[in-house]
Amino acid sequence: MTTPPDNAASLAEARFAALLDAAVDAILVISDSGRIETFNRAAEALFGYSADEIRGKNVSVLMPEPYRSEHDGYIKRYLETGEKKIIGIGREASARQKNGDFFPIDLSVGEIRHAGERRFVGIIRDISERKENARMIRQQQERLEHVMRLGTLGEMAAGIAHEINQPLTAISTYAQAAKRLINSGQLDDERLLEILDKTGTQAERAGQVIRRIRNLARKRPAKRERHDIHTVVEEVIHLAEVDTHLHNVSLEQHLPGSLPLAWIDPVQIQQVVLNLIRNAIETSPGANHVVVSAYKRNKEEVVIDVSDDGPGIQPDLLSEIFNPFFTTKEQGTGMGLSISRSIVTSHGGRLEARNNETGGATFSVVLPTAVSKKND
Ligand SMILES: Nc1ncnc2c1ncn2[C@@H]1O[C@H](COP(=O)(O)OP(=O)(O)O)[C@@H](O)[C@H]1O
Numbered sequence: 603m604t605t606p607p608d609n610a611a612s613l614a615e616a617r618f619a620a621l622l623d624a625a626v627d628a629i630l631v632i633s634d635s636g637r638i639e640t641f642n643r644a645a646e647a648l649f650g651y652s653a654d655e656i657r658g659k660n661v662s663v664l665m666p667e668p669y670r671s672e673h674d675g676y677i678k679r680y681l682e683t684g685e686k687k688i689i690g691i692g693r694e695a696s697a698r699q700k701n702g703d704f705f706p707i708d709l710s711v712g713e714i715r716h717a718g719e720r721r722f723v724g725i726i727r728d729i730s731e732r733k734e735n736a737r738m739i740r741q742q743q744e745r746l747e748h749v750m751r752l753g754t755l756g757e758m759a760a761g762i763a764h765e766i767n768q769p770l771t772a773i774s775t776y777a778q779a780a781k782r783l784i785n786s787g788q789l790d791d792e793r794l795l796e797i798l799d800k801t802g803t804q805a806e807r808a809g810q811v812i813r814r815i816r817n818l819a820r821k822r823p824a825k826r827e828r829h830d831i832h833t834v835v836e837e838v839i840h841l842a843e844v845d846t847h848l849h850n851v852s853l854e855q856h857l858p859g860s861l862p863l864a865w866i867d868p869v870q871i872q873q874v875v876l877n878l879i880r881n882a883i884e885t886s887p888g889a890n891h892v893v894v895s896a897y898k899r900n901k902e903e904v905v906i907d908v909s910d911d912g913p914g915i916q917p918d919l920l921s922e923i924f925n926p927f928f929t930t931k932e933q934g935t936g937m938g939l940s941i942s943r944s945i946v947t948s949h950g951g952r953l954e955a956r957n958n959e960t961g962g963a964t965f966s967v968v969l970p971t972a973v974s975k976k977n978d
Pocket residue numbers: 877881882885910912913914915923924928929930931933934935936937938939940963
């Protein structure tokens with residue numbers, strides 16, 4: 603005759619087994635030495651091991667390096683110090699299947715203390731699909747940004763041609779001057795060197811325009827680096843001058859000598875600032891004066907402001923202008939501000955718009971400084 607406690611125990615066990623096997627997530631229980639004791643059905647399907655073949659093995663076989671080699675140390679340290687690095691916290695991690703393939707997971711870990719023994723339970727969810735979707739969205743976004751950059755450069759083509767033509771014309775003039783000097787028979791080395799120097803400077807100037815354009819036109823995956831905001835803004839101002847010259851708009855810059863570093867993709871941020879400057883130029887009636895200033899707002903934030911003296915934004919449109927396809931221009935795409943905002947947001951920052959008291963509008967790109975950036 604079985605005693606009631608045994609019955610209760612076996613019922614509890616049966617319930618536990620049924621629960622484990624009904625779970626969609628992989629669940630495993632390991633001992634305090636890292637040996638696998640329980641491996642549910644979902645875990646079998648996910649990792650490709652049967653419970654029978656994996657029971658008793660070290661859980662580290664389910665991990666890629668360096669965790670694989672270090673896992674025993676993690677448990678040991680926890681048992682010694684009680685310092686929780688993952689228990690009750692959970693995190694994204696990478697797991698290893700029997701066939702050696704790796705896949706991304708959400709991992710949460712709990713602790714079981716019973717009769718003086720400790721065990722750990724791990725709940726694992728395969729997040730490959732979520733990661734893949736996120737990657738595809740990111741890729742589409744990058745493509746869209748690239749197409750928009752090319753579109754902007756296309757719209758700037760007339761200005762760009764003008765900006766390159768000027769140094770080319772100068773080079774040709776200097777070449778003729780040098781030829782005349784040689785033909786005159788009064789070859790003055792100093793004068794000739796001066797002409798060659800000037801020619802070099804002009805070629806350099808044309809080269810700079812082309813370099814900036816190529817940099818923006820390049821198809822490239824977004825990449826964040828610690829960057830000096832000063833250089834990024836200075837570069838984009840040079841590029842925008844192509845447009846301001848053409849439209850007779852004066853472009854003023856206020857860039858303090860020292861600005862905090864920010865964790866940014868410089869091309870993306872240039873794209874944003876270029877969009878804002880071009881919007882300022884394109885207002886109707888057009889702005890005469892555009893001011894780009896960058897400053898440190900506090901320890902955590904660095905700001906790039908683009909202000910104009912155009913007509914400003916109608917107050918009831920202030921929130922709408924960031925919507926995709928919203929435009930008040932005949933030839934507008936309405937995508938500039940929407941893409942700019944998503945770029946800035948993906949940097950952990952904000953893109954804000956307001957009307958100036960003295961007329962015109964100011965757009966602020968607020969970015970977290972590299973100091974305030976904790977982890978990525
Ligand atoms: N500096 C500005 N001053 C006034 N209105 C602006 C300014 N910048 C943007 N806007 C408004 O926001 C709208 C959306 O801008 P954007 O997303 O860049 O698209 P697009 O430039 O193609 O119209 C513009 O059509 C305009 O109405």
